[in-house]
Amino acid sequence: MAYQHSVSSFQTLQEDVVSGDQYRYALTNFRIAHEKVEEQRAQLEEQERQVAQLRARIALLEGNSAGIVGKSGNSVDDFSIKNAAAQLEKMINRWASDIVRNPPVSLIELxxxxxxxxASTITDTPPRYDGSSIQVQSLLRHILSETISEGIINCLVVTNSPEANDQLTRIHEHIFMRDPTIASVWRRQTYSAAVDSCSPDMTASVLVEHMPTLLKCMDGALPTTGGKSIIDAAYDFSRMIHGSHASSGDAFYRAFVPELGSTLSPRQNELVKRCMSSEIGNIDRVGATVFPGLVKVSKGPAIPGQEAEIIQTVVRRAQVICECALTGGSVPSATVLA
Incomplete structure (x- = not known):
């Protein structure tokens, strides 16, 4: 029995021992596998370095290095824009209320x-205004909304030079028509180097261009409320929507102010007061716009042989007061106060 056990153990030992050739073959394969693993690890590290460099380059192009929350690089969705717009709307309303309570001249003159x-932005048959306090307050909000829309939001205010800003606006429009993606990157990069606030000369230039007569009546006083400049607040709002990632990527924003006397559009206008004419089925008109609306401008899919369609999506409807609520239901007339 002892002899059989020894033979069995010897046979098992022989099975566990491999030849030199097999050992060298296994060792060579192990070394090759180890070298491949090391090579793959080095490749992954190089890829990570390249990805990091690419991300840094994209961040530089998109202006993320500016580090301005909500003004460069950070994604700003439509909900955030609506909230910021609501704050600006409150400032405009307070300013108009203060003017009406302590007018520099009579309300009729205002x-x-x-x-x-x-005069250049109203219909041929504008509403008839008699200079009541509610009318003047609403019209003050309208003209300041018009000024902010055309002088700040729809013009890329990046410098304190009106001429340079006009040129940058034209450049952006040209780039956008060719490639919205490039225009989006260019816009964010440009706003990353924008001035922090409008200079007094720049503010005066915007106001003189859009509301010169009213500015004279106010002895040149700039629109402020609570010690804050409304033009600066509008500029911050403009930087937020133009210098950030739009939720739809390549789109950009424009403001619009419905003309006095234009037909109400439920898709573009939101009434801030009850409209009796609309409730009985009559067509009513815009009495005043108390805050501009916002549209998101993008390009539709390319069609061979045709130019891509420009798509405007309403993000925030313009806040308006209808003519019947503002004028007491008076019949529209071509006569206006001069």
Whole structure:
């Protein structure tokens, strides 16, 4: 029995021992596998370095290095824009209320000055205003909304030079028509180097261009409320929507102010007061716009042989007061206060 056990153990030992060739073959394969693993690890590290460099380059192009929360690089969705717009709307309303409570001239003179400044942006048959406090307050909000829309939001205010800003706006429009993606990167990169606030000369230039007669009635006083400049607040709002990642990527934002006397559009206008004419089925018109609306501008899919369609999506409807609520239901007339 002992002999059989020894033979069995010897046979088992022989099975566990491999030849030199087999050992060298296994060792060579192990070394090759180890070298491949090391090579793959080095490749992964190199890829990570390249990805990090690429991300840094993209961040530089998109202006993320500016580090301005909500103004460069950070994604700003439509909900955030609506909230910021609501804050700006409150400032405009407070300013208009303060002016009406302590007017620098009579309300009728203020009304006439506003209508004179808005002459190029009203319909052929504008509403008839008699200079009441509610009308003047609403018209003050309208003309400041018009000024902010055309002078700040729809013009890329990046420098304190109106001429340079106009040129940058034209460049952006040209780039956008060719490639919205490049325009988006260019816009964010440009705003990453924008001035922190509008200079007094720049602010005065915007106001003189859009509301010169009213500015004279106010002895050149700039629109402020609570010690804060409304133009600066509007500029911050403009930087937020233009210098950030739009939720739809390549789109950009534009403001719009419905004309006085234009037909109400439920898709573009939101009434801030009850409209009796609309409730009985009659067509009513815009009495005043108390805050501009916002649209998101993008390009539709390319069609061979045709230019891509420009798509405007309403993000925030313009806040308006209808004509019947503002004028007491008076019949529209071509006569306005001068």
């Amino acid at each position: 009304c006439g000055a506003i209508m004179n400044d808005l």
